[in-house]
Amino acid sequence: xxxxxxxxxxxxxxxxxxxxxxxxxxxxxxxxxxxxxxxxxxxxxxxxxxxxxxxxxxxxxxxxxxxxxxxxxxxxxxxxxxxxxxxxxxxxxxxxxxxxxxxxxxxxxxxxxxxxxxxxxxxxxxxxxxxxxxxxxxxxxxxxxxxxxxxxxxxxxxxxxxxxxxxxxxxxxxxxxxxxxxxxxxxxxxxxxxxxxxxxxxxxxxxxxxx
Numbered sequence: 001x002x003x004x005x006x007x008x009x010x011x012x013x014x015x016x017x018x019x020x021x022x023x024x025x026x027x028x029x030x031x032x033x034x035x036x037x038x039x040x041x042x043x044x045x046x047x048x049x050x051x052x053x054x055x056x057x058x059x060x061x062x063x064x065x066x067x068x069x070x071x072x073x074x075x076x077x078x079x080x081x082x083x084x085x086x087x088x089x090x091x092x093x094x095x096x097x098x099x100x101x102x103x104x105x106x107x108x109x110x111x112x113x114x115x116x117x118x119x120x121x122x123x124x125x126x127x128x129x130x131x132x133x134x135x136x137x138x139x140x141x142x143x144x145x146x147x148x149x150x151x152x153x154x155x156x157x158x159x160x161x162x163x164x165x166x167x168x169x170x171x172x173x174x175x176x177x178x179x180x181x182x183x184x185x186x187x188x189x190x191x192x193x194x195x196x197x198x199x200x201x202x203x204x205x206x207x208x209x210x211x
Contacts, residue, residue: 069140069142069147071186071188072140072147072149072174072186072188073135073138073140073149074186075101075174075186075188075190076133076138076149076151076170076172077133078101078185078186079098079101079172079190080131080132080133080153080170081094081131082094082095082097082098082101083098083110083131084129084131084153084155084168085129085130085131085132086119086122086129087122087127087128087129088122088123088126088127088128091119091122095110095114095119097183098110100180100183100184101184101188101189101190102189102190102193103189103190103191105191105192106190106191106192106193109193125159125160126159126160127157127158127159128157128158128159129155129156129157129158130155130156130158131153131154131155131156132153132154133151133152133153133154134151134152134153134154134167135151137150137151137152138150138151139151145175145176146173146174146175146191147173147174147175147188148171148172148173149170149171149172149173149174150169150170150171150196151169151170152167152168152169152170153167153168153170154166154167154168154201155167155168164200165200165201166198166199166200166201167197167198167199167201168195168197168198168199169195169196169197169198170193170194170195170196171192171193171194171196172190172192172193173190173191173192173193174188174189174190174191175188175189175191176188176189177189
């Protein structure tokens with residue numbers, strides 16, 4: 001600073017420069033935070049894949065969740081097929097396949113059913129069971145990585161030409177695990193299973209639906 005220059009004028013100019021830099025810095029920080037937040041919101045609903053041309057393709061996580069729910073429902077179909085659609089010739093194979101879908105708790109439930117004669121009646125009375133899920137009854141929810149399904153499975157029991165049909169209200173809880181194809185093709189493990197209700201169907205028209 002030269003002799004005779006106004007020191008207060010110099011300080012004032014320096015202060016203005018500091019204020020300008022502070023404002024620019026603040027705007028930069030706020031802008032960065034805003035764009036980071038927008039990127040976060042976008043990433044919650046999108047993931048990206050690289051196509052054969054090296055271009056990024058957005059895939060919505062919402063669609064992924066819908067696909068996962070369809071897999072959960074397909075796993076319930078698989079469960080019903082292995083657990084209920086059985087006869088004297090295929091029950092051993094299906095019992096083995098069923099075990100790959102269940103955790104130890106549910107395996108014990110089916111072990112108790114087996115001890116109570118669930119499979120022996122197939123051999124003793126030559127019973128044939130056909131089963132299907134009624135898709136219109138399927139209700140699901142998801143919380144903390146656990147899927148809960150409630151649905152009705154219609155079971156047709158054929159015993160020496162006689163037929164009975166039951167609607168069984170079933171509740172399943174599933175969690176994500178590693179896919180183990182072909183034993184556990186959807187990567188879902190059933191950790192809880194309850195037969196909440198069982199009703200004998202006596203309406204002739206409803207029985208015809210099974211034919």
